[in-house]
Ligand SMILES: NC(=O)c1ccc[n+]([C@@H]2O[C@H](COP(=O)([O-])OP(=O)(O)OC[C@H]3O[C@@H](n4cnc5c(N)ncnc54)[C@H](O)[C@@H]3O)[C@@H](O)[C@H]2O)c1
Ligand SMILES: O=C(O)C(=O)C[C@@H](O)[C@H](O)[C@H](O)COP(=O)(O)O
């Protein structure tokens with residue numbers, strides 16, 4: 001795989017995504033090369049799992065340490081909150097960041113979404129760099145969706161604020177626990193479902209467990225999956241239309257995440273359940289089979305549980321689905337698949353949805 005730098009053309013600027021082993025240790029020089037090394041200050045936001053692993057490596061790459069401030073949030077989805085937003089904002093102000101400062105998100109999607117939203121709103125917007133350290137963050141670090149959760153809904157408070165650079169060191173993923181590989185891999189599979197069935201068969205062939213994935217395979221996987229995302233966000237940056245396809249599996253997935261309590265299920269675990277449901281619902285909606293069982297069996301072999309948790313109240317899930325950002329005028333919208341690789345955003349009838357969710361959908 002030779003092309004390890006991808007470029008995203010956003011309406012604000014074009015930014016590179018560098019996928020390169022060991023790039024974390026040359027963070028500053030990458031910023032110098034591709035972003036703003038002349039920034040007045042650098043504010044690295046990370047979490048308390050990533051900090052002991054990678055914060056020193058990142059900070060060591062900076063020649064002038066006095067210009068670097070750090071802020072460590074508690075690990076986990078619960079940190080994507082208004083209260084954490086206020087704390088980090090306060091730290092940014094106390095550290096005297098100005099409009100020429102650069103925020104650096106070092107971590108997974110939680111850090112990236114929160115830090116990106118701080119960047120989007122600090123003094124009405126300053127630049128930021130994404131330094132993803134999870135598999136899932138191949139998705140979250142690209143495309144500029146940043147934000148935090150509200151108890152009533154996932155990512156309900158946010159902005160579109162593209163990063164100025166994404167530096168992805170696949171070696172950093174080697175410390176991920178299996179659960180987080182599984183979580184991130186759900187978004188990889190999502191990209192296959194919505195855009196490219198041959199990617200799914202390639203994954204089946206190359207990834208039979210989350211142990212011992214070679215750096216070459218991992219790099220190719222990241223690049224292929226990121227390319228799917230880039231192709232969508234370049235056409236529809238602010239989700240006026242086809243960007244909603246990236247929400248495949250998320251309508252139910254987000255409802256499940258919220259209902260379980262943020263952080264009880266990983267994002268990818270919830271999205272995996274949502275994808276299986278969306279495929280089943282697509283088959284009912286379009287009246288033909290998608291032949292997707294082989295992919296769901298593959299996911300089960302990789303340890304995914306694809307059933308809606310049995311303790312979940314279907315009416316509560318529907319209530320949450322109605323608050324989803326794709327809903328409007330009380331109409332529920334779902335991303336369904338006409339066939340694998342051909343998503344559509346469709347309005348769905350609440351009663352049909354309820355019947356399917358309760359397993360009484362019929363054919
Ligand atoms: N903005 C977007 O487009 C977008 C896309 C997909 C998901 N998301 C959001 O991303 C979030 C999920 O991201 P995530 O799965 O990366 O969660 P996360 O940031 O919570 O990371 C998962 C866990 O892995 C730990 N971790 C991170 N890097 C590690 C490493 N290298 N080694 C060991 N442990 C490490 C973290 O501390 C955390 O415990 C959700 O909030 C989701 O809504 C956003
Ligand atoms: O980038 C997008 O667009 C996505 O939908 C990617 C999703 O994987 C991601 O979880 C995103 O945060 C969901 O966005 P939301 O608008 O449904 O909150």
Ligand SMILES: [Zn+2]
Nearest residue numbers: 187250267271
């Ligand atoms: Zn997602």
